[in-house]
Amino acid sequence: MRRKNILIAAVALILLSLGLMLEQFWLKVATEALIMMLLAISFSLLYGHTGLLSFGQGAYFGVGAYGFALAFTRLHLDFPLCLLVGVVSAGLWAAATGYLCVRLAGIYFAIMTVVVAQSTFFIIFQWYSLTGGDNGIQGLVPPDVISGTRGYYYFALAIVSAAFYAYYRLINSPFGLSLRCIRENMIRAKFVGIDEHKHRLKVFILSGLFAGLAGVLFAPFTRSVVPQMADWISSGKAVFMGILGGASYLLGPLVGAAAWVFLDAFVSGFTVHWPLIIGILVFVIVFFMPGGLMGLVHSYRVRAKARKRGSSGLLSDGTET
Amino acid sequence: MELFINQVFSGLVRSALYFLVTSGLTLLFGVVGTLNMAHFSLYMIASYLTWTFHTMLRGFEFSFWSAFILASAGMCILGWIIERLVMRHIYERELGDQLLITFAMVYILDDVTKIIWGSNPLFVARPAILTGVISWGGISLPASDIFVLLLGLVSGLGTWYLLARTRTGRILRAAYSHKEMLPALGIPIHRIYTGIFVLSVLLASIAGSAWTLMGMVDLGQAHTLLIEAFCVMVIGGMGSFVGTAVSAVICGLTYSFAILYVPKIATLLIFVLTGIILVFRPWGLMGTSGRLH
Amino acid sequence: MRNRIRKVNRALMIVLGLFILGTIHLSMDVSAVMAEETYQIGVLQPFSGPYAIYGEEAMAACQVAADQINAAGGILGRKVVLVKKDTKAEVATGIRQANDMILRDKVDAIIGPTSSSVLLGVIEVTKEHKVIHISSIANTEKATLEGIHPYYFQVVPNSYMESQAIANYLKGVDFKSYVPIALDYEWGHSTVDLLKKExxxxxxxxxxQAEFWPPLKETNFSSYITAALNQKPDLVIGILAGSAYQTFIRQARGYQFFDKVKFLGHGFEGDVMALGNEFPEGMRMYSRGAFYAVKSPKMDTFISDYKKITNQYPTCWAILSYDSLMILADAVKKAGTIDRDAVAKALESGKFDTLRGNLSFRDLDHQMNSPEYFATSYFDKSKGFCVGKDVVVVPGESCFRSPEEIKKVRSEKNISFVPWSAR
Structure with missing residues (x-):
């Protein structure tokens, strides 16, 4: 337990000092990574913890961003209030569409979420009078205190840390445990009296809120929103990041999002063949490491512990210790 | 009346393309249970291969037809390689991993295509026999479109015959429903899977070659079809071959009439239809509910 | 098996570790090592995915311009260096890459990008960092109307000007009924709306008689073609672009569409060249910069230099991108310094000798008075594709949105822009 506290303190120190040490461009990339962590968390909640493969988290990312942008440019609300409007609208949209989605399972659930995401994209794209169509909405400049690169980094860091804490508490709560129960064995979950539909809808809305929060933070970060934020390619990114890091591990989405964003920024900084390089990397990671990056770390730790105890690493491979 | 016939015909041509692109995907999902996102990239590569062979054979009278056959053969080989190297190792993996691996292949294949063929859109000149138009009053049917329609029909019937009326077809169907029994009878199941995958790529390849008659060979040609093809697949019933044919016709016709009356939401209409099907009848029009999970 | 996986895992760890190290390395030492004696220009375009073709043409043209300038001794004795970055035609990536160019490569100016939505996003970045920004391809009017800032300039005629030019041209065309077929996005809508009004x-x-709105990524136009033909209009106006446009033409030919109706569509040379002899003859077409419409030694030099790099004739995208870079270089020379304020002032007030004649920016919205070219297509055997005859040039000034309207829109939306001349 003490070791854990020291670790947390160290990570916090590193993250805080990054804001002072990193040069401006990489600080922007770090901010993007922080925001994307929320999107990856929203995917992991559904896939890693409940066993629902969502290919449509982009919809709530986009709705959150547009909720913010519309409140900001049309209603001229205060900045914090705009953030709230964005998150709430994402949550409401998740509740409405989730009601239809959670009735399905497996591949059908996945395809339903794609259909929802594409429809959301389509509505945003077509509703010219409200959303401005494909040109999107620009000029979303945050208040002066956080409009600079460093200010926005700390702002995002604060919100993402709080959200991460909420996520941590959530998956360790009785509710989180019953989600994993649904994932592992639906029939047994029903036996012990878990209302599976209700639980799934709840977690769907929660993950919509996380995605919406990501969208809400992303809009003032790029100072613009576009319909593409809601389409299936944007949703695909959430899937990439979630599985890359290892969706069922606590730190998986964070590691996955950071790896993805930094790789993307790094690779597309020097070559136009980034799809090839990223494609090969993702392919190799998923093909050879089913648990993602955190799965890799986990298996190393398990083996190290086994070696310490002097037993064969093979025996305890893959089991939780 | 003329408008009606014209829209039915153009809707059916659209259906034929939908069907050709989707049927391979359905087949693979129906027998093996794997959803191959890279299917559409293979469709695109088939178009590029057709262009390459067509250019190599320029001046030869049957250049298009030869290119068609050579591209199909080439794609079968490519499909076989991909199956041996990648696909057979992921049939048993989790759904998320399967989607992600094949999605990563989309990135790889698309970029390799760009490296080989460049980013200029290309086109294949229609053979002389397919350049004409059959006109009758206000109705006009281009020969190339009629050919695509026939191609869809023939490939559909051919595959259906293979599945429903031959011994191979019975084995294929058994590979889905009685997976454990096949090895017990001495039938190597992995070879069946290879065969199914190659067949699905062949169907994609036919679609790709057919497309060269209708439009441009282009790096974006696959992206545009992807979501619509999934909708067609779901409406018909995932894994149901006949269902895919029926739903391709429904979607094609819906679209070609929707653009007359509600042009701005024609695409959305297909999504809504898919959503309704998923909510009330997730196994699709022709699927059986047993395949749901 | 397990051992093999472990080995692979170890190798993977090493690869990933190297990647991370590389990232850190890159983040440490790239900044500000560039020598004093260069003038750096960022070329921000899509270079991957389906839109890569635009980026490649723009890049080749900028390369021609940079080579010509450097061969003549550079700008103010500085060598022109191009920094190329890929937007992937995505807003978020475009913004990140623009930041990368400005913060790490320390570019003095940016030319690009291609998509309007990316342009509007990148304008926010160049506004924040006060970097000279010229758009040569993306042409949404929203950029000059609302996004505008003192360092932003638009060389390509904006969407309003283009539809006004088409309306002006159509005054001289004889027709009693018409049908527009336009891609269902901003460009299609703004063009058709204005055309209808005019x-x-x-x-x-x-x-x-009717209007048709195929979605942006439509690949199958047969239903639209039959529906449009059924209306029996005198004129069909096609507001379509890229490979969708090419596909439309191929499918329309299948229906002998072009024998049955008059058609007006764009003649952007990329699409025309890609189609070769499939492009219809006798079609009314328009372009933002047609190489065959201008006969000057300057254009001839550009065509031959451009052909040396790409083996192709220049498209309007190439011509506009070349012009953008040359205008920028000219402005730096006129300003006598690379100070951004001075260069922006020189851009706003200067007259520039471009491939398309003597042109200048309007101070109100920093829009260049770029002309639009109209012509009738015919097949040129020596080139292997269609070019235009009976060229009509509609000058840019005649197509501008009036200053009153601009002021009205800006006051409604609470946008203030003060040109350099009014300071």
């Missing part, structure tokens, strides 16, 4: 005034007898 035609009502200038050609009240022309009847709008």
């Amino acid at each position: 035609l009502q005034q200038t050609k009240p007898e022309a009847k709008l």
Whole structure:
């Protein structure tokens, strides 16, 4: 337990000092990574913890961003209030569409979420009078205190840390445990009296809120929103990041999002063949490491512990210790 | 009346393309249970291969037809390689991993295509026999479109015959429903899977070659079809071959009439239809509910 | 098996570790090592995915311009260096890459990008960092109307000007009824809306029979073609672009569409060249910069230099990108310094000798008075594709949105922009 506290303190120190040490461009990339962590968390909640493969988290990312942008440019609300409007609208949209989605399972659930995401994209794209169509909405400049690169980094860091804490508490709560129960064995979950539909809808809305929060933070970060934020390619990114890091591990989405964003920024900084390089990397990671990056770390730790105890690493491979 | 016939015909041509692109995907999902996102990239590569062979054979009278056959053969080989190297190792993996691996292949294949063929859109000149138009009053049917329609029909019937009326077809169907029994009878199941995958790529390849008659060979040609093809697949019933044919016709016709009356939401209409099907009848029009999970 | 996986895992760890190290390395030492004696220009375009073709043409043209300038001794004795970055035609990536160019490569100016939505996002970045920004391809009017800042300039005629030019040109064309087929996005909408309004005034007898809106990524136009033909209009106006446009033409030919109706569509040379002899003859077409419409030694030099790099004739995208870079270089020379304020002032007030004649920016919205070219297509055997004859040049000034309207829109939306001349 003490070791854990020291670790947390160290990570916090590193993250805080990054804001002072990193040069401006990489600080922007770090901010993007922080925001994307929320999107990856929203995917992991559904896939890693409940066993629902969502290919449509982009919809709530986009709705959150547009909720913010519309409140900001049309209603001229205060900045914090705009953030709230964005998150709430994402949550409401998740509740409405989730009601239809959670009735399905497996591949059908996945395809339903794609259909929802594409429809959301389509509505945003077509509703010219409200959303401005494909040109999107620009000029979303945050208040002066956080409009600079460093200010926005700390702002995002604060919100993402709080959200991460909420996520941590959530998956360790009785509710989180019953989600994993649904994932592992639906029939047994029903036996012990878990209302599976209700639980799934709840977690769907929660993950919509996380995605919406990501969208809400992303809009003032790029100072613009576009319909593409809601389409299936944007949703695909959430899937990439979630599985890359290892969706069922606590730190998986964070590691996955950071790896993805930094790789993307790094690779597309020097070559136009980034799809090839990223494609090969993702392919190799998923093909050879089913648990993602955190799965890799986990298996190393398990083996190290086994070696310490002097037993064969093979025996305890893959089991939780 | 003329408008009606014209829209039915153009809707059916659209259906034929939908069907050709989707049927391979359905087949693979129906027998093996794997959803191959890279299917559409293979469709695109088939178009590029057709262009390459067509250019190599320029001046030869049957250049298009030869290119068609050579591209199909080439794609079968490519499909076989991909199956041996990648696909057979992921049939048993989790759904998320399967989607992600094949999605990563989309990135790889698309970029390799760009490296080989460049980013200029290309086109294949229609053979002389397919350049004409059959006109009758206000109705006009281009020969190339009629050919695509026939191609869809023939490939559909051919595959259906293979599945429903031959011994191979019975084995294929058994590979889905009685997976454990096949090895017990001495039938190597992995070879069946290879065969199914190659067949699905062949169907994609036919679609790709057919497309060269209708439009441009282009790096974006696959992206545009992807979501619509999934909708067609779901409406018909995932894994149901006949269902895919029926739903391709429904979607094609819906679209070609929707653009007359509600042009701005024609695409959305297909999504809504898919959503309704998923909510009330997730196994699709022709699927059986047993395949749901 | 397990051992093999472990080995692979170890190798993977090493690869990933190297990647991370590389990232850190790159983040440490790239900044500000560039020598004093260069003038760095960022070329921000899509270079991957389906839109890569635009980026490649723009890049080749900028390369020609940079080579010509450097061969003549550079700008103010500085060598022009191009920094190329890929937007992937995505807003978030475009913004990140623009930041990368500005913060790490320390570019003095940016030329690009291609998509309007990416342009509007990148304008926010160049506004924040006060970097000279010229758009040579993306042409949404929203950029000059609302996004505008003192360092932003638009060389390509904006969407308003283009539809006004088409309306002006159509005054001289004889037709009683028309049908627009336009891609269902901003460009299609703004063009068709303005055309309808203008035609009502200038050609009240022309009847709008129907309108068709294929989605942006449509690949199958047969249903639209048959539906449009069924209306039997005198004129069909196609507001389509890229490979969708090419596919439309191929499918329309299958229906002998071009023998049955008059058609007006764009003649952007990329699409025309890609189609070769499939492009219809006798079609009314327009372009933002047609190489065959201008006969000057300057254009001839550009064509031959451009062909040396790409083995192709220049498209309007190439011509506009070349012009953008040359205008920028000219402005730096006129300013006598690379100070951004001075260069922006020189851009705003200067007259520039471009491939398309003597042009200048309007101070109100930093929009260049770029002309639009109209012509009738015919097949040129020596080139292997269609070019235009009976060229009509509609000058940019005649197509501008009026200053009153601009001021009205800006006051409604609370946008203030003060040109350098008014400071």
